[in-house]
Amino acid sequence: MKLLVVDDSKTEATRLAVTLEDAGYEVVLAHNGRQALAVMRDEAPNLVVSDVVMPEIDGYQFCRMAKSDKTLRATPIILLTALTDPGEVIRGLEAQANYFITKPCDDEFLLARIAALLDGSQSKVLTDARGRIEVESGGTMYRVKANRRQILELLLATYENAGRQNLDLLHTQYELRSVNEQLAHNLRDLENSERRFNTLVNTIPDIVYKIDVNGCFVFINDAIQSLGYEPADLIGKHFSVLMDTSEVKRVGRDTVLPSFAGRKTGADAAPKLFDERRTGDRRTVGLEITLIGRKGRRVLSIVESLEDAWVSVEVNSSGLYEQTDGTAERALIGTVGVIRDITERKRIEGELMRLASFPEHNPNPVLELNDEGEITYVNPSTQAMFPDFLEQHTRHPIFVDMRAVISQMRGSRVKSLVDECVLAEQTYERHYTLVPGRNLVHIHIFDITERRVAEAKLERSHEELETRVRERTSDLQREKDKLAELIKELRATQDQLVQSEKLAAIGTLVAGVAHEVNNPLTGVLNYVQYAIKHVEDERISGYLRKAEANVQRAAKVVRSMLTYARERKPTDMEPHATNAHKPLDSALVLLEADLRTAGVEVVLDDLDQIPDVLADENALEQVFINLLRNSRDAMAHSETKRVEITGRSTGDMSEIIFRDTGPGISDDEMTKIFDPFFTTKPEGQGTGLGLFVCQRIVSGFGGEIQCRAGSEGGACFTIRLPRVPEKVTATG
Structure with missing residues (x-):
C-alpha cells in the first residue's frame, strides 16, 4: 500500500x-x-x-x-x-x-x-425504511433517530470537549516537564552538595560515622583507615565488629537500656551510647571506649602492630531523624557520631598519674593544696627550681593566683585545668587536678620556656616564608604578564606575516592576469582607433570614440592592477588635484541602466561641499563603481532600495559617504570586510577582491576607507582623501 x-x-x-x-x-x-x-x-x-x-x-x-x-x-x-x-x-x-x-x-x-x-x-452508515440512521461500529449495529442537526451538534460538542481536554493535557504535560526539569536541577544540586559534604568529611582527621536503626554502618569516612580498615570493609556491618564483646555490652542500647528501665537519671547521669537515639542536651558526649585496630596495620599513626591493637577513643553521637510528610512527627533513620583518637591523651594522663604517684621522684615541681588553699605538700623538685619557695611559701610569685584558679575550678565543676605564668623571663605551665573524694588539688609545674622560644622562632620563620612566597608570587606574576605581552606581540607579528604572504600571492596573481588582459586590450584599442580614422558616419564615430574611452579606462585599470602587484606608482597613478564629481558622474552614467533595472534609487546630497582632492580620476571611478555594485547586490531582497551619497570637508581631508538600505554587515564580517578573497556574496557571485582593491587605491593616495553600520540599518562606507592645497587647481 x-x-x-x-x-x-x-x-x-x-x-x-x-x-x-x-x-x-x-x-x-x-x-x-x-x-x-x-x-x-x-x-x-x-x-x-x-x-x-x-x-x-x-x-x-x-x-x-x-x-x-x-x-x-x-x-x-x-x-x-x-x-x-x-x-x-x-x-x-x-x-x-x-x-x-x-x-x-x-x-x-x-x-x-x-x-x-x-x-x-x-463505521458503516445506512438509512432504514423509517428514515432512521443505522450505524455499524465495532461489530454492533445502532439505530439513531436523531436528525442530522442533532447529530452534528453532538459531534461538535464532543469535539469541543475533546479539544478542551487536549489543551488541559498539553498544559499539564508542560507543567510536568517543568516540574521534572526543576526536580532534575534539584537532584544535581543535591548530588553536588553531597559531593562537597563527603569531600569535607573525608578531610576531617576524626572518624565520622552513620549507622542505621539496626546499628549497621551506612557511612564512614576515610579516617577509619587509621584503624587499618577501608570504609568499604565496614559498610553494612554492625558497629560491634570494632569492639570487644564487653565493650559492646557497655555502650550498646540493647544491653544498656534494660538496666535503666523505670529510673530517672537526668542528663548528667544518663547512659552514654554508641548507637544513641537522643538529640540535643541528652545526646551522648564524651563516651570513652576501646576499639580494635586491624592486625598488621598502622594504628592512628602511632604504633605498628602485628596483632590486634587496642585504641582508646572518645565518641560523641546523636539520633538522626527526618520529617514525615504532612505531619509534625519525625521518623528515626539512625545515628551519626564522631570518633576521636584519645590514645595520646590517655598516655599523657597515665604518665601524669604515674608521676603523681611518685612525686618524690618527679623531675618537675609538684604541689598539693587542701580545701582551704593551704600547701600540704611540696616535692624536692619544687625547692630545686624555686630555691626561695619555702621562705616565701604562699607569697611566692608562682603561687600568687593559684587560689583564684582553684576557686574557679570548684565553682565550674571542672576536674582539671591548665594555665601559664611568666616569672623572670621564664614561662611555666601549671596543671591543676582535683583529687576526687579528698578535697585536694595537685599542681604540676613545667618549665616551657624553651618550647615557647622554639614556637616563636617557628612563627617568625613561617612569617618570613610567607613574605618570600608573596614576593616570589609577585615576581612570577610580573614575568607572566611580560610573557603574555610577548605572546601578544608574536601573534600580531605572525598575523602581519600571513597578511604579507597573502598580498604577495595576490600580487603574483594580479600581475599574471593583467599581463594576459593588457595584450588583447592593446589590439582592441588599435582597431578602434583605426576605425575612427576611416569611418565617415558621425553617429558610428561617436560610438567608436565612446568605445575608445572605455578601452582606455580598462587599460588604466589593468595598469593600476600592475601598479599594486609591483608595489610602485606609475606616472598616471600619481595623486594629483582631482574633482571627485567627474569620476562619480562617470560611474553613475556607466551603471545607470544596471541600477535602474535593479530598482535602485541614487540620492546625491551636499556633494558641492567636496573640495578637490589628491587622487586619480580613473582610480576613483573604479572605487565608486565597486561600492555602487556592492550596494546594488546587498539590496537585492530589500523592500526599499536607495543609495545616499553625501560629501563634507573635515580639516585637511574630504569625505565621500555611501549609505545603502541593505541588510548591513555583522560585527564579525566587519573585521574581515577588506581582506582579500573575503566575500559575503553567494558562491560564484563575488571574488572578494573589490573592497580590497578599493582600500589599496584609497590608501595609495594617502587616504582611508572605513565601514560601519548605518544609523537606520544598512551599511555606511566613508572615503577620506587629502584635500588639494588652495594654490593647486583640479584637472579635468
Whole structure:
C-alpha cells in the first residue's frame, strides 16, 4: 500500500513517514497542497495523511480540490491538526475529508484509522425504511433517530470537549516537564552538595560515622583507615565488629537500656551510647571506649602492630531523624557520631598519674593544696627550681593566683585545668587536678620556656616564608604578564606575516592576469582607433570614440592592477588635484541602466561641499563603481532600495559617504570586510577582491576607507582623501 504524507514541516513529515514505513507502508512526501495534488496524479496513492496548516494551499483547500477531481475523489484523506476550534470540524466536513484527527495523536491510533479506511471497515452508515440512521461500529449495529442537526451538534460538542481536554493535557504535560526539569536541577544540586559534604568529611582527621536503626554502618569516612580498615570493609556491618564483646555490652542500647528501665537519671547521669537515639542536651558526649585496630596495620599513626591493637577513643553521637510528610512527627533513620583518637591523651594522663604517684621522684615541681588553699605538700623538685619557695611559701610569685584558679575550678565543676605564668623571663605551665573524694588539688609545674622560644622562632620563620612566597608570587606574576605581552606581540607579528604572504600571492596573481588582459586590450584599442580614422558616419564615430574611452579606462585599470602587484606608482597613478564629481558622474552614467533595472534609487546630497582632492580620476571611478555594485547586490531582497551619497570637508581631508538600505554587515564580517578573497556574496557571485582593491587605491593616495553600520540599518562606507592645497587647481 502506498501512502502520501503532506506536511510543510520536513521534520514532522519525516517522523510520520518513518512510523508508516515501520508499519509496512510505502510512503511518498509532499510539502504543500499544490505539490500534493501533482503527486496524487503521478503516484496514485491508496490514502493521504495531510496537515491542515500549510502555506499557499492549506489542508482544507487541498482536500476540497482533490474531492472535486473525478480521478482523485475516491482516495481517502485524513486531516491532522493541532487546532481545537469546533468550527474546524465543519470545515473538514465541507472539504469532504474522510477522517479528522487532532494533534498530538497516538501513532497506534493513527495506524488503526489508516487500516480501517484502507480495508473498508470504517463505521458503516445506512438509512432504514423509517428514515432512521443505522450505524455499524465495532461489530454492533445502532439505530439513531436523531436528525442530522442533532447529530452534528453532538459531534461538535464532543469535539469541543475533546479539544478542551487536549489543551488541559498539553498544559499539564508542560507543567510536568517543568516540574521534572526543576526536580532534575534539584537532584544535581543535591548530588553536588553531597559531593562537597563527603569531600569535607573525608578531610576531617576524626572518624565520622552513620549507622542505621539496626546499628549497621551506612557511612564512614576515610579516617577509619587509621584503624587499618577501608570504609568499604565496614559498610553494612554492625558497629560491634570494632569492639570487644564487653565493650559492646557497655555502650550498646540493647544491653544498656534494660538496666535503666523505670529510673530517672537526668542528663548528667544518663547512659552514654554508641548507637544513641537522643538529640540535643541528652545526646551522648564524651563516651570513652576501646576499639580494635586491624592486625598488621598502622594504628592512628602511632604504633605498628602485628596483632590486634587496642585504641582508646572518645565518641560523641546523636539520633538522626527526618520529617514525615504532612505531619509534625519525625521518623528515626539512625545515628551519626564522631570518633576521636584519645590514645595520646590517655598516655599523657597515665604518665601524669604515674608521676603523681611518685612525686618524690618527679623531675618537675609538684604541689598539693587542701580545701582551704593551704600547701600540704611540696616535692624536692619544687625547692630545686624555686630555691626561695619555702621562705616565701604562699607569697611566692608562682603561687600568687593559684587560689583564684582553684576557686574557679570548684565553682565550674571542672576536674582539671591548665594555665601559664611568666616569672623572670621564664614561662611555666601549671596543671591543676582535683583529687576526687579528698578535697585536694595537685599542681604540676613545667618549665616551657624553651618550647615557647622554639614556637616563636617557628612563627617568625613561617612569617618570613610567607613574605618570600608573596614576593616570589609577585615576581612570577610580573614575568607572566611580560610573557603574555610577548605572546601578544608574536601573534600580531605572525598575523602581519600571513597578511604579507597573502598580498604577495595576490600580487603574483594580479600581475599574471593583467599581463594576459593588457595584450588583447592593446589590439582592441588599435582597431578602434583605426576605425575612427576611416569611418565617415558621425553617429558610428561617436560610438567608436565612446568605445575608445572605455578601452582606455580598462587599460588604466589593468595598469593600476600592475601598479599594486609591483608595489610602485606609475606616472598616471600619481595623486594629483582631482574633482571627485567627474569620476562619480562617470560611474553613475556607466551603471545607470544596471541600477535602474535593479530598482535602485541614487540620492546625491551636499556633494558641492567636496573640495578637490589628491587622487586619480580613473582610480576613483573604479572605487565608486565597486561600492555602487556592492550596494546594488546587498539590496537585492530589500523592500526599499536607495543609495545616499553625501560629501563634507573635515580639516585637511574630504569625505565621500555611501549609505545603502541593505541588510548591513555583522560585527564579525566587519573585521574581515577588506581582506582579500573575503566575500559575503553567494558562491560564484563575488571574488572578494573589490573592497580590497578599493582600500589599496584609497590608501595609495594617502587616504582611508572605513565601514560601519548605518544609523537606520544598512551599511555606511566613508572615503577620506587629502584635500588639494588652495594654490593647486583640479584637472579635468
